[in-house]
């Protein structure tokens with residue numbers, strides 16, 4: 001199990017396959033320069049970004065799916081740890097941000113589905129809902145996507161969310177480009193969640 005979780009009442013977690021840009025999203029959210037780029041699977045332990053005064057933190061959970069240089073057994077252990085973490089702290093988690101790579105998500109999901117497997121992203125989306133954490137899908141790397149509406153609708157379709165994607169704007173689907181600092185759609189979704197949770201004191205983190 002992951003260790004050293006600060007005891008905070010409110011939390012937003014980020015999950016996503018390796019190399020989707022989770023650390024870059026985190027840097028934009030927190031202003032902390034976490035290690036980005038390089039080898040996929042760099043993040044192996046949760047990174048907590050902690051605000052004691054507000055009793056709140058953002059948590060970057062390790063990338064699931066492909067991790068280079070990590071043995072199968074170890075990778076499975078990390079996945080099990082992620083699941084346990086989300087189950088255990090679900091009551092404190094105001095939002096689960098599933099970060100996808102807008103440029104490759106549909107292709108990867110379809111490849112796994114064609115093999116008769118449940119794609120990781122689809123599984124994680126469903127799992128978050130199952131444990132009572134409403135997911136926000138941050139579709140990153142939109143700078144690499146030409147047919148924006150078509151791609152976002154395909155992502156909705158694969159996740160079992162009804163297209164058109166625009167009806168989930170500000171709530172569930174957030175097309176972003178973390179590398180260029182285009183984060184407003186994600187901030188909008190987070191503001192909605194904080195407001196619903198009556199935590200308007202947290203709005204300053206996403207304005």
Ligand SMILES: Nc1nc2c(ncn2[C@@H]2O[C@H](COP(=O)(O)OP(=O)(O)OP(=O)(O)O)[C@@H](O)[C@H]2O)c(=O)[nH]1
Pocket residue numbers: 016017018019020021022023024025035036037038039040041042043062063140141142143144176177178179180
């Ligand atoms: N084109 C583009 N590239 C991006 C964007 N955001 C991140 N990247 C790049 O994607 C690569 C992976 O980014 P990271 O933030 O390290 O990804 P990660 O998901 O934290 O990776 P792990 O540590 O392996 O879990 C880096 O080369 C980033 O520069 C984006 O919005 N557009």
